[in-house]
Amino acid sequence: MFIFHEGLPGSGKSxxxxxxxxxxxxxxGRKVYAYMYGLDHDKIAQVAELEVERVRELxxxxxxxxxxxxxxxxxxxxxxxxxxxxxxxxxxxxNMPQWLIKFVxxxxxxxxxxxxxxxxxQGKGGVxxxxxxxxxxxxxxxxxxxxxxxxxxxxxxxxxVHDGRRIKFVKVNSGTETYDAKFFGTYQSYxxxxxxxxxxxxxxxxxxxxxxxxxxxxxxxxxxxxxxxxWGVFGKGxxxxxxxxxxxxxxxxxxxxxxPASGVQATPGxxxxxxxxxxxxxxxxxxxxxxADDYVMVMTEKFRPxxxxxxxxxxxxxxxxxxxxxxxxxxxxxxxxxxxxxGWAVVPSMYxxxxxxxxxxxxxxVTSWPMEPFGRASDKQIEESAGGERAIRAHQDDKGGxxxxxxxxxxxxxxxxx
Numbered sequence: 001m002f003i004f005h006e007g008l009p010g011s012g013k014s015x016x017x018x019x020x021x022x023x024x025x026x027x028x029g030r031k032v033y034a035y036m037y038g039l040d041h042d043k044i045a046q047v048a049e050l051e052v053e054r055v056r057e058l059x060x061x062x063x064x065x066x067x068x069x070x071x072x073x074x075x076x077x078x079x080x081x082x083x084x085x086x087x088x089x090x091x092x093x094x095n096m097p098q099w100l101i102k103f104v105x106x107x108x109x110x111x112x113x114x115x116x117x118x119x120x121x122q123g124k125g126g127v128x129x130x131x132x133x134x135x136x137x138x139x140x141x142x143x144x145x146x147x148x149x150x151x152x153x154x155x156x157x158x159x160x161v162h163d164g165r166r167i168k169f170v171k172v173n174s175g176t177e178t179y180d181a182k183f184f185g186t187y188q189s190y191x192x193x194x195x196x197x198x199x200x201x202x203x204x205x206x207x208x209x210x211x212x213x214x215x216x217x218x219x220x221x222x223x224x225x226x227x228x229x230x231w232g233v234f235g236k237g238x239x240x241x242x243x244x245x246x247x248x249x250x251x252x253x254x255x256x257x258x259x260p261a262s263g264v265q266a267t268p269g270x271x272x273x274x275x276x277x278x279x280x281x282x283x284x285x286x287x288x289x290x291x292a293d294d295y296v297m298v299m300t301e302k303f304r305p306x307x308x309x310x311x312x313x314x315x316x317x318x319x320x321x322x323x324x325x326x327x328x329x330x331x332x333x334x335x336x337x338x339x340x341x342x343g344w345a346v347v348p349s350m351y352x353x354x355x356x357x358x359x360x361x362x363x364x365x366v367t368s369w370p371m372e373p374f375g376r377a378s379d380k381q382i383e384e385s386a387g388g389e390r391a392i393r394a395h396q397d398d399k400g401g402x403x404x405x406x407x408x409x410x411x412x413x414x415x416x417x418x
Contacts, residue, residue, distance in 0.1 A: 038188025
């Protein structure tokens with residue numbers, strides 16, 4: 001099988017080839033031929049937990065001359081690792097040697113697995129089609145330094161599918177890996193003499209320093225603050241009349257003077273008998289005291305509840321109860337879910353014209369009673385203020401003294417009198 005690691009320099013291609021390919025093969029006792037720069041057999045033996053002599057026996061580092069005769073150098077049933085393949089078998093090369101064509105085409109018959117590496121597999125600047133058309137899997141590696149992290153890399157796996165004319169790669173999986181420092185030094189990413197081994201950093205290419213990242217952070221903070229205040233306003237009702245829950249407690253002290261049976265009042269120096277404690281009341285008194293401390297009961301006793309809204313497909317999908325004082329001023333508004341948190345169940349009537357607030361044995365009927373506008377007079381008040389005959393009739397209606405002549409004909413014939 002031929003698997004290709006694709007990615008820019010320092011993206012994790014060689015690291016994964018060492019950790020997931022070479023070391024695992026050595027642990028299984030498999031022969032490995034690797035064209036990679038600066039293999040350190042001692043370090044590899046240490047991380048692989050193998051003897052150095054065993055690693056030197058199994059791991060063979062190839063040279064440039066060995067690449068020209070792979071069919072003669074590489075033994076059967078081994079693992080072959082080839083780095084920078086685009087330099088040795090570029091896509092622009094037309095005539096490939098016959099021995100290489102045969103070697104690549106029949107590598108699976110020899111029991112070989114080949115791990116190729118390069119900056120590009122297909123296209124101009126990539127690897128020759130001789131290799132591309134035999135690629136079973138391609139794994140693309142990417143640096144994460146754009147997000148300010150040089151300790152991680154991203155990989156994306158593709159499966160090679162031949163459509164009859166050329167090879168196509170279909171994405172199958174992806175993930176993120178973290179570099180393990182214990183594998184550093186098993187190979188060299190830089191040639192001897194190179195001192196600049198740090199990853200060059202430019203804030204202009206770092207996403208965390210971009211304007212988009214700042215906008216995202218500001219937006220996230222604004223949303224968090226908005227959700228916090230919205231919860232404080234809509235999710236925590238009852239603050240308008242919260243003082244009702246903390247009624248002042250008044251303590252009354254009563255002095256009782258007991259007259260002895262002799263009829264003579266005791267002097268201040270004498271000991272007065274203690275008054276007997278009153279017998280406990282019925283259990284219903286405890287229930288009344290508990291309801292007295294209930295916020296909904298306090299509001300209902302002080303103000304008049306009104307059904308402001310109700311609807312929805314489900315029973316309690318929507319219901320709003322409001323409390324008004326005598327001047328029709330709104331004092332509190334609670335939804336069904338808030339009432340349930342107070343321990344009250346909101347039960348709609350059969351016809352949906354009112355609801356019942358139920359808690360234990362206590363039931364409160366709440367209707368959508370009409371709210372008369374300020375200054376509106378009744379019909380009788382209008383007639384009385386009009387004067388004349390209409391005022392007299394209104395006064396007679398009020399006293400029950402209207403004459404038969406003013407009654408409807410049906411009542412005059414029957415002889416009924418008001």
